[in-house]
Amino acid sequence: MSANTSNGIRLSRRRFLQVLAGAAGALVVGVRFAEAGEPPLPPEWLGNDFHDLGAYVRIDSEGNVLIGARDPDTGTGVATALPMILADELDADWNRVSVVHLGLGVEAGNDGHPLWTYGRQRGGTGDSIPAAWADLRLAGALARWLITQAAARRLGIAADRLRCEAGTVIAPDGRRVTYGSLVDDASKLDLPTHAPAPKPPQRYTLIGKPVGDVDAHAIVTGQAKYAIDHHEAEALVAVLSHCPWPDGSLASIDTAPALAVKGVVKVLQLKPEADQPPGHTVIAPAVAVLAESTWAALQGRDRLKLEWKPGPSAAENSAALEQQATALLDSQSAPTTRVRDDGDVEKASKYAAIRVEATYYQPWLAHACAEPMNCLVRIDKDKASLVVPTQSPQQACAVVQRLTGIAPESIAIRVPRVGGGYGRRLDHDYVAEAVLLAKAANKPVRLLWTRGEDFTHDYYRPASVHKINAVIDHKRNLAGWNQRIASASALAGRGVPADRLWSSEVSADQLPAGLVPNFRSDWYAQQSALPRGPHRAMPHLANAFAAESFIDEIAHQLREDPMKTRLRLLGEPRSITLQGGGTLDTGRLRNVLQLVADRIDWKDWLHSVNGLGIACWHMDGAYVAHAIETSLQNDKLGIERVVCAVDVGRVINPLGLEGQVAGATLDALSTALNLAITTRDGKVQQHDWKAYPLASMAQLPNSVETIIVPDDGRPPAGASFLAMPTAAPALANSVFRVSAVRVRRLPLMREFLRLS
Amino acid sequence: MAPAQAHGTPAVPESGITPVAVRSGIAVEINGERFVHTGDPQMPLLWYLRDVLWLTGTKYGGEHGENGADLVLVDGKPVSAIGQPMNRLADKRITTVEGLAANDGTLHPLQQAFIDEDAIGCGYCTPGWLIAGVALLKRKPHPDDSDIDQLPNSCRCGVQTRVRAAIKRAAAGKAGPA
Ligand code: FES
Numbered sequence: 001m002s003a004n005t006s007n008g009i010r011l012s013r014r015r016f017l018q019v020l021a022g023a024a025g026a027l028v029v030g031v032r033f034a035e036a037g038e039p040p041l042p043p044e045w046l047g048n049d050f051h052d053l054g055a056y057v058r059i060d061s062e063g064n065v066l067i068g069a070r071d072p073d074t075g076t077g078v079a080t081a082l083p084m085i086l087a088d089e090l091d092a093d094w095n096r097v098s099v100v101h102l103g104l105g106v107e108a109g110n111d112g113h114p115l116w117t118y119g120r121q122r123g124g125t126g127d128s129i130p131a132a133w134a135d136l137r138l139a140g141a142l143a144r145w146l147i148t149q150a151a152a153r154r155l156g157i158a159a160d161r162l163r164c165e166a167g168t169v170i171a172p173d174g175r176r177v178t179y180g181s182l183v184d185d186a187s188k189l190d191l192p193t194h195a196p197a198p199k200p201p202q203r204y205t206l207i208g209k210p211v212g213d214v215d216a217h218a219i220v221t222g223q224a225k226y227a228i229d230h231h232e233a234e235a236l237v238a239v240l241s242h243c244p245w246p247d248g249s250l251a252s253i254d255t256a257p258a259l260a261v262k263g264v265v266k267v268l269q270l271k272p273e274a275d276q277p278p279g280h281t282v283i284a285p286a287v288a289v290l291a292e293s294t295w296a297a298l299q300g301r302d303r304l305k306l307e308w309k310p311g312p313s314a315a316e317n318s319a320a321l322e323q324q325a326t327a328l329l330d331s332q333s334a335p336t337t338r339v340r341d342d343g344d345v346e347k348a349s350k351y352a353a354i355r356v357e358a359t360y361y362q363p364w365l366a367h368a369c370a371e372p373m374n375c376l377v378r379i380d381k382d383k384a385s386l387v388v389p390t391q392s393p394q395q396a397c398a399v400v401q402r403l404t405g406i407a408p409e410s411i412a413i414r415v416p417r418v419g420g421g422y423g424r425r426l427d428h429d430y431v432a433e434a435v436l437l438a439k440a441a442n443k444p445v446r447l448l449w450t451r452g453e454d455f456t457h458d459y460y461r462p463a464s465v466h467k468i469n470a471v472i473d474h475k476r477n478l479a480g481w482n483q484r485i486a487s488a489s490a491l492a493g494r495g496v497p498a499d500r501l502w503s504s505e506v507s508a509d510q511l512p513a514g515l516v517p518n519f520r521s522d523w524y525a526q527q528s529a530l531p532r533g534p535h536r537a538m539p540h541l542a543n544a545f546a547a548e549s550f551i552d553e554i555a556h557q558l559r560e561d562p563m564k565t566r567l568r569l570l571g572e573p574r575s576i577t578l579q580g581g582g583t584l585d586t587g588r589l590r591n592v593l594q595l596v597a598d599r600i601d602w603k604d605w606l607h608s609v610n611g612l613g614i615a616c617w618h619m620d621g622a623y624v625a626h627a628i629e630t631s632l633q634n635d636k637l638g639i640e641r642v643v644c645a646v647d648v649g650r651v652i653n654p655l656g657l658e659g660q661v662a663g664a665t666l667d668a669l670s671t672a673l674n675l676a677i678t679t680r681d682g683k684v685q686q687h688d689w690k691a692y693p694l695a696s697m698a699q700l701p702n703s704v705e706t707i708i709v710p711d712d713g714r715p716p717a718g719a720s721f722l723a724m725p726t727a728a729p730a731l732a733n734s735v736f737r738v739s740a741v742r743v744r745r746l747p748l749m750r751e752f753l754r755l756s
Numbered sequence: 757m758a759p760a761q762a763h764g765t766p767a768v769p770e771s772g773i774t775p776v777a778v779r780s781g782i783a784v785e786i787n788g789e790r791f792v793h794t795g796d797p798q799m800p801l802l803w804y805l806r807d808v809l810w811l812t813g814t815k816y817g818g819e820h821g822e823n824g825a826d827l828v829l830v831d832g833k834p835v836s837a838i839g840q841p842m843n844r845l846a847d848k849r850i851t852t853v854e855g856l857a858a859n860d861g862t863l864h865p866l867q868q869a870f871i872d873e874d875a876i877g878c879g880y881c882t883p884g885w886l887i888a889g890v891a892l893l894k895r896k897p898h899p900d901d902s903d904i905d906q907l908p909n910s911c912r913c914g915v916q917t918r919v920r921a922a923i924k925r926a927a928a929g930k931a932g933p934a
Contacts, residue, residue, distance in 0.1 A: 073878075074878055075876075075877040075878025075879065075880075075913045212871060212872075212874045213874060213876045213879075215876075215879060216870070216871045216874065216876055217871060219876055219879035219882050219883075220853075220863065220867040220870045220871060220876075220882060220886060221813070221853070221854065221856070221857055221863070221867065222811075222812075222813020222814070222852065222853035222854040222856075222883050223813070223854070224879060225812065226815075226880060228812075228815075228816065229806075229812035231810055237807075262796070293795075293799075293803065293807050293808075294803050294806070294807050295796065295799045295800065295803040295807065368912050369912065370815075370817070370823070370825065370878060370880035370881050370911070370912055370913070371815070371878070371880045372816070417878070417879060418878065419815075419878045419879070419880030420877075420878045420880065420912050420913060422912070448816070450818075450819060451817070451818035451819055452819060655874050656874070659874055659876070659877070659915075659918065662914060662917050662918065663877050663913045663914035663915065664914065665914065666911075666914030666915075666916055666917065667912060667913065667914040670912075670914070688818055688819065688820060688822065689817075689818050689820075689822040689823045689910065690820075690822055693910075694823070694910040694911065694912060695910070695916075696905075696910065697904060697905050697906075697907050697909070697916050697919075697920070698905035698906070700916050700917070701917065702901055702917065702920060703917045703920070703921070704917050
């Protein structure tokens with residue numbers, strides 16, 4: 001049986017809406033990413049190997065619907081939301097839908113570059129839904145069109161008089177035909193010349209309805225297999241001991257006691273390769289113990305006698321870096337980059353009625369993924385297969401290709417559900433390690449990072465110091481805002497030009513940019529040897545804490561209700577063009593702010609025994625606000641209520657969105673309350689959960705009251721970390737109300753105890 | 757496979773092959789099934805479950821089990837599986853997340869409540885919450901907020917409020933093991 005690829009509708013130069021002909025007894029429809037004239041579809045697509053399906057839908061003759069979710073699901077719910085979009089267009093019966101987590105879709109390209117069959121495949125970056133929204137609807141609409149055409153022929157009724165509902169085509173006279181009985185006919189029809197139009201939003205049946213996580217049953221019964229749960233009978237388990245310094249080296253090693261452990265097979269060394277960007281090679285020198293079981297490998301590692309020689313980074317410590325940053329901001333030196341300069345801040349300063357100044361300190365952060373770094377890899381002569389917890393299987397593939405020379409189309413990468421990502425798994429140092437070890441040992445390897453390695457060898461969120469000066473004019477308006485930020489860019493060493501290194505540290509459009517006539521934002525580069533990388537809601541997490549705390553401080557100086565200060569600042573509802581593209585709709589921002597204020601009874605702000613705090617933010621076309629109520633009893637701080645409102649445009653799965661909002665809120669509170677990574681003599685001090693204590697159940701609020709602004713036909717914006725930035729400032733602002741302690745340094749709990 | 761002594765002492769066969777001696781080991785009951793661990797008696801239960809039995813619902817969270825991902829029930833009490841060497845578990849009754857549902861697949865009310873409340877982020881920590889929650893409901897079928905506050909688990913994805921709701925939902929319905 002040969003695949004017919006001519007059956008496609010061109011959507012763009014390299015995207016085709018396609019029907020897979022000859023898919024025995026099934027209708028398979030999808031969007032295919034390819035250059036024209038690409039090789040035929042792999043024969044596996046015709047069989048039962050659903051993993052090779054793509055961002056596609058397959059309807060079999062029994063009426064079962066299988067949908068592939070292309071982006072890794074790190075807990076963001078995309079494996080539920082993406083298939084919902086397609087299923088709705090198809091008018092499928094959601095109870096008959098199964099979802100598969102797709103592995104990497106890669107084929108040989110004509111020019112030596114790989115072809116990514118499913119287009120982008122990336123998770124946990126907050127853009128999965130916006131990126132797939134149009135294509136998934138088109139694929140669903142085409143499948144429904146074909147089924148309806150087949151039904152029209154069978155029933156002898158014009159297709160436009162038929163309607164579809166939950167996997168059934170219904171005629172005006174009440175006759176019903178199931179999708180399953182139509183797929184054979186439908187798969188043989190000629191395609192329309194243009195892609196059939198997707199449904200009007202009024203006809204959505206699934207989009208906008210609450211749907212539980214597709215993996216929920218597997219997860220609660222312990223059947224869900226993460227990468228770490230995969231085994232291969234022949235594989236050796238590898239456990240590592242990394243050098244505490246990325247630029248250190250091995251001074252001495254005695255492997256004998258490790259090798260004496262029953263089950264230990266080999267001890268191997270790993271070294272970072274020169275001139276490789278972060279994430280493409282080993283993060284630090286390491287010694288690996290390979291054994292027949294995890295227990296043997298762990299015992300072997302504990303018996304290794306290692307001495308590491310420090311590199312230049314051993315001179316670094318986080319407290320000194322912070323002092324350096326403060327000194328830099330206090331000096332009159334020119335910034336590394338002037339990110340934005342509206343109006344004339346110097347001139348505005350001359351006419352100041354009130355000046356406000358504050359400095360905020362935020363620590364290094366780890367990713368602390370629940371599932372530690374791990375990777376199962378098998379390398380045969382000219383092919384490789386991996387199971388990887390990754391946010392970017394294409395990046396993982398590139399690392400394997402570079403280290404093995406194996407062609408991308410011969411590298412199979414499976415990505416089961418991932419136990420958290422938050423940006424950590426956009427880097428693939430652990431994949432590089434597993435591949436190097438499998439090559440050296442000539443055996444499949446199952447690499448496991450212990451928690452200590454995970455905490456001490458992360459790509460951290462850099463610490464930052466923010467110093468902000470504001471000028472209030474005689475009309476009590478905010479006339480000038482001059483913010484200066486010092487940090488070690490997370491993009492340094494990643495091939496990003498020097499004049500763009502600021503972009504991981506500050507956004508040109510972040511509040512209150514665009515709202516203050518004289519606005520300046522300067523960034524000062526710091527040097528650090530600590531590996532750094534993308535982190536959840538970066539750079540907004542750190543910047544919102546500083547800016548939204550500072551607006552509260554301005555309100556305090558003005559002796560004004562901070563809600564009123566914010567509303568005055570936002571002004572009339574209007575659209576402001578952003579420098580980075582898109583617009584800021586101040587009406588939508590006002591709306592989320594007002595919603596949380598109303599819900600938390602903000603009118604009691606002045607007289608409430610408890611403290612009320614508020615904050616708002618916008619990012620990537622979405623809007624968020626938090627209002628938080630804290631209490632203080634016998635010096636014990638308690639979070640009594642948390643309200644969060646979000647406006648993300650069209651909502652695909654409100655239940656999933658609520659989960660993301662509550663989850664990001666709690667994560668941000670946990671981070672703000674307790675978490676910091678510190679270094680001394682170049683070494684990360686936190687080795688376990690005790691030293692990096694995520695908030696306990698008791699520390700966190702009993703509920704997060706979530707308000708979702710009803711969408712009004714705007715396309716969906718990303719939402720997985722939207723609720724991160726405003727939680728910490730709303731908390732700090734409420735703590736100020738209840739205790740008169742202004743916390744300008746995170747983590748909050750430690751600082752609060754120090755100051756109160 | 758039936759051990760040799762079940763049939764009494766077999767006669768030495770004519771061929772001269774002597775029967776293999778019965779392997780001694782540590783007998784444990786896991787989710788209602790009997791197992792004999794014949795490896796290193798110091799091996800922690802976590803690695804026995806995950807590496808030997810390939811029963812991977814119980815997760816590795818850290819060297820000391822502080823985040824609760826590796827909780828299991830030993831004789832009904834929640835304990836961290838990485839802190840339990842096999843030689844302390846002889847003849848103990850162990851329940852992992854895989855053993856919470858009834859044999860016919862009926863979920864424990866708390867498992868069902870987790871689904872109903874969508875109390876799932878990445879889901880990696882979920883088995884640990886379930887074990888801790890099931891133990892709590894057994895001890896106290898109608899726990900209040902301060903009881904729930906005592907749960908030892910942590911979660912980076914922020915499922916705590918939804919877990920709280922799920923425990924209350926399970927308590928309001930049918931509490932205790934299915
Ligand atoms: S759900 Fe991801 S750590 Fe809890």
